Amino acid sequence: MLEFIIPVAVVVAVGFVCAVLLTFIGNKFAVPVDETQILIRDCLPGANCGACGFAGCDDYAAALAADRSIAANKCIPGGEATIKGISAILGVDAEGSVPMTARVLCSGLCDLTKPEMDYQGLKSCAAVKQFFGGPGSCKYGCIGMGDCVAVCQYDAIEICKGLAKVDKDSCVGCGMCANACPQNIIEIVPKASRVSVACSSKDAGKAVRAVCEVGCIGCKLCEKECKFDAIHVVDNLAVIDAEKCKNCGLCAKVCPRKVIYVEPRPAKKPVPKADGPREVTRLEDPEGPKRAQA
Amino acid sequence: MKDMLMIIMAAVLANNYVLVRFLGICPFLGVSKKLDSAMGMSLAVVFVMVLATAATWPIQHLILDPLGIGYMQTTLFILVIAALVQMIEVFMKKSMPALHKSLGIYLPLITTNCAVLGVCVLNIDEGYSFVNSLLNSFGSGVGFLLAMFLFAGVRSKIETNEYPKPFQGVASTLVAASILSLSFMGFSGMIDNIFGGM
Incomplete structure (x- = not known):
């Protein structure tokens, strides 16, 4: 009988000692974590992409919890849902993200x-x-x-x-x-901005023509056509000022190189609603961001 | 002194845990993609191996052997190592946040690592004294680090090359690992030849 009792007793004893030690150490060395931080972290998508300017989601959550002056709308991948969640936790007005x-x-x-x-x-x-x-x-x-x-x-x-x-x-x-x-x-x-000049070449028109069939040659036709002063040729390249651009697409019509693109309007559904739930489901997808797995 | 040097050399090169004994293959393949994470993992392994030996050697010699229940070795060692790693993590989080940030994420992975358990069991099997056990564990950890370091370098080359489809991914990694392992097999006998002549 004893040959059964001894090993069992030993394992139980060692397990008990370990449990006591772990509990003791767990209490003694507990690191107080701000509850707000945990809540905020749960709101964030966990992609650790760094778009917010912090080292990762954990870092951003810690910064938000510690310093209320940091904007709550810095998480771009999270979109509207995340920002609303964080704002609710912090008790600030949701500023909304673009x-x-x-x-x-x-x-x-x-x-x-x-x-x-x-x-x-x-x-x-x-x-x-x-x-x-x-x-x-x-x-x-x-x-x-x-x-x-x-x-x-x-x-x-x-x-x-x-x-x-x-x-x-x-x-x-x-x-x-x-x-x-x-x-x-x-x-x-x-x-929301739909018009873009799909060229980055700062070469003069002739040089661009020599190497590319579509590149911007800096002819300034678009600049003359624009009614909102939103497109300018800088260094032989047309550049759109997104704040002034009204997405009218006149510049695209006159462009001789057809290098200004106007994307079709998004579907008639209101954009935030269409975006909201879809974003959330995608981010909860376990196979979502690759880095989250690693 | 000669013994100690021999133990360390043997553990690092001739009996390299990953490449000769084939223990701890999972982190070897899993974490060796990037050099910095490979180093973090290896340093954590060195650390845990030494501590685990320091905890398990007394258990074997003070509890298991006197009671004649040496067959409970595996069970007890796993229990003790798991608890130990957990304790270290909690302790580290509080006292050394910087170290916890760099090693912390690898510690739970090591809890159930076969290389760590292997080194504890082999120390007992080889009949090492306490000091020699610690040296052997340290050497084994360094051997693991060496293997990880070399393989992270090899893999960074593999990743940027093109392979025929059947060899892409895990296949080319395993082939590279086996070639590295073959080269380490060359060290066997080296230790005897060096120290035998002394």
Whole structure:
């Protein structure tokens, strides 16, 4: 009988000692965590994308809980639902967020612009750019090796015919692709703004014509056409001032190169309502942001 | 002194836990994608291995052996190591927040790591003294760190290359791991030759 009792007793005793020690240490070394922080953290999507400017969701939650002067609307991936949640916890008015999206300012598809060299090496835009500014003949355009695709947590950007293409529905506007792009041709714009000049070339018109069939040549036709003083040619490149632009699309009509794009109006459903629930379900998806798994 | 040096060298190179004994393969493949996380994990392993040995050696020699229930080794060791790691984590969170931030996330992963349990059990099997056990654990941890360090480097190269489809992902990683393992097999016998002649 004893040969059964002894091992059981030993395991029970050791387990008991461990339990007592753990409880004791747990109480003694308990780190007080602000409850507000935990609540806020639950509201945040947990993508740790850094769009808020903090090191991650935990960091932002801690900062919000500690300092009420920090804006509660910095989480772009979380969207409206997150901001409302945080504002409710902190007892401040929801300021609302502007849904943002990434936009690639280049139209240089494979068949519209020519490669200058046959590059066979590390498949990374940043690496290719080391070689004479990239393989394409246009030194401003999309390299198409997919550094943006690699960093995207939401599978919202892909390379299609050598050009990065953003899926507006999946994009949450966190800006990781814009930071990763060595050409700096991805900008983060409000989803409501629909007109864009899809070119980044600051070369003079003749040089642009030589390398690309669609690039902006800085002819200023759009500038003359615009009734709201919202588009200007700076350094041979038309630039839209998003605050003044009324999305009328007149500039796109006169553009001889057809490099100004007007996206179709979103569906008639009111945008925030259509966005709200969909965002929430997607973020609760366990397979959502890749980094959350890692 | 010669013994101690021999134990450490053997643990780091000839009997490398990951590459020769094939223990702790899961973190070896799982966390070796990035050098900094590989280092964090390895340092946590070194730390936990030494502490776990310091806790389990006395248990074996003061409780299990006198009572003649050596067969309870595995059960008790798992229990003790799990509790120990938990305690360290709580303690670290309070006293060393910076260290907790860098090592903390790896500690729970190590709780059920076979390399940690393996080193405790093997220390007993080899009949090491307490000091030698600690040295062996430390050496094993460093061996783990070395393997992780090397493999993180190899993997960063693998990730940026193109492979035929069947070799992509896990396949190429495993092939690389086995080649690294083969190269470490070359160390066997080295220890005897070096220290045997002394």
